[in-house]
Amino acid sequence: MQIETTSLVRQALRESGFCWVSVRSDSMAPTLRAGDEVRIEPLHRPPLPGEVLVFQGFRGMTVHRYLYATLRRRGLWIRTKGDAAPGADALVPLKAVIGRVTRVRRAGSEKTISRAGGAIGVALTAGELFVRSSLRKALTPATRKESRTLAGYGLALEVDRAFDPALLDMWLKPTPAGSAANKLRLRMDRKLHHDDPVAVEREGRRIFSSAFVLEMNNHDFELRVAPAVGARSHPCPNALENGLRALLAELCNRDRDCMMLHAAAVALDETSGAWIAPGASGTGKTTLCRVLQAEGGLVLGDDLILLRNTTGGPMVEGSPFSGDGIDIPKTPGQFALHGWLVLEKADRHELGPVTPGRIAAAIGGALQGQGMDAEQVLERAGLLSGMTPGWRLRFARTPGLRQYMDQAFRDGNPD
């Protein structure tokens, strides 16, 4: 579909923020027909699949629906199609996009142009926090006091009936001398079992369901791994770790400048920023980390990561916890937040746009289960999703992912 204005459109968008132009063909029928007037608005973000775009095509300015982007040597190119056209258009560079069509006037009535082309959509994003990680060593009775830090938070541990010191060292680092420490009492009653009907309680309120109780009174924490009642006989190795995860979530909640996310965080190298990939179990977080790490990429965390608000901007760091029962080596330190990735497993690597709503939903799912109510989850997810851009990353277990991402985010400059 060609429209009868050219340079005037760009000027009008710059000066007024929108303009109306007439449609001259039926290639977008039935959405748009010859004679319709369409409202064009500038596009200050990457286009989203399904949006009707105005772009400088090979035969002049064109209004067609955006399908997807693809990476070429000279950057990102987009594929478009007229709703009434039998096939897609030739690729045009992303920079050829002038704006998007938001409204149409026809026969005296004005209507909104749907991104989805008429279909009403509902998408689900699972929210789940405390996935299991492996803890295979047996618990042994002992009593002692320990000083450790958990992801930067100082803790004074009073272990009533303790266990193999290696268990603590798996997640807790020694507390630096003189650091402020919260008080944590750890009491192991006996060997644990699956399906312990015990909940985590926070000031009398149940917050996590697992085989432990975390009781908190200001800065005093008591993590009690409770005995099973009518439980099965096989041992539960995860209760201590889940308790420590709950404790870290609580510490982050009390720290206004820190958030914990159920997400992976990766960087292409020491100088690049970090990408956060929020998602429930099975979305590909650990797989992404393994693929990138095998190619020299850095993994900050593959299951739980921390996002800290600093004077230098949002910074990402890992936590001691891993997903899928496999401890992936993690790169310590803080990396600047570069963006969000919504993961999809696929048979090839492909980077594409994703709506801010999808990003917010993924972040919200990664925040759930930390004692926040739904409004707080939405508020934080909305805030975080608007902080930096996000992309959908389809990736395969095949080589070349790091090189692909490097080219996309540096040479292709999709930002």
Add this chain to the structure above:
Amino acid sequence: MSDAEAERRFRQRPRIAWREIDGEAVLVDPVRGRMLVLNDTGLYLWQALELPKNSEELADSLCAEFEVSAETAAHDVGAFLESLRERNLVEAAE
């Protein structure tokens, strides 16, 4: 869908947390603990359900706002309402 079913009015269930983000609706399902995303037409209908509506009223409203055929609107609205009901996000209005 029977006539009686089509005339049944629904509205948003109270205390469903949701937020509009760049033309989409992000909802938290407090029962299942899941996040939901509604696209632009879904957002439009969700906002319409702040007041009781039946499927015919919703389809008419959709046709008035978006360039969509009455047949498509009726089909999609029916499926949309059903998905909201399955997730307990709407309730029948008295």
